[in-house]
Amino acid sequence: MADAPAGYEFAAxxxxxxxxxxxxxxxxxxxxxxxxxxxxxxxxxxxxxxxMERANSSERMNEAMRELRRELAARGMLxxxxxxxxxxxx
Numbered sequence: 416m417a418d419a420p421a422g423y424e425f426a427a428x429x430x431x432x433x434x435x436x437x438x439x440x441x442x443x444x445x446x447x448x449x450x451x452x453x454x455x456x457x458x459x460x461x462x463x464x465x466x467m468e469r470a471n472s473s474e475r476m477n478e479a480m481r482e483l484r485r486e487l488a489a490r491g492m493l494x495x496x497x498x499x500x501x502x503x504x505x
Contacts, residue, residue, distance in 0.1 A: 423480060426494035427487045430454045435494040441467075441476050444483055459486070 423444065426435035429451055438444050448464045463482060470476045487493040 425484070428492045428494060430492075441470075441480065444480060448483060 423441060424437075424439050426437050427447065428435050429447070431454065436447055438447055445464070445467050448460065448467055452460045452464045463479070463486060466475075466482070467479045470479050484493060
C-alpha cells in the first residue's frame with residue numbers, strides 16, 4: 416500500500432538514542448515502531464506495531480499515525496519542532 420501524503424513529517428526519539436529519527440512516510444513509522452518494540456519490549460508498543468502492519472486503508476494508517484504520535488508525546492519521545500530563527504532586519 417502506498418504512503419498517503421497526510422503530513423507524516425515529524426521527528427521522534429528512540430530509547431537510548433541521542434539524536435531524533437526523522438519520520439517522513441508510513442513505512443518510516445513502521446520501521447521506527449518495530450525498532451522501538453525491540454528496544455523497549457513494551458506490550459503497548461508491540462500492539463501498536465501489529466496494528467500498523469494490519470492497516471489496510473488510509474483511514475487506518477492515519478489513525479495508527481495519530482496513535483503513534485500520542486504514544487510518543489505521552490512518553491516525552493516526540494521531538495519539539497525546530498525554532499525558526501528570527502528574520503534579519505537590515
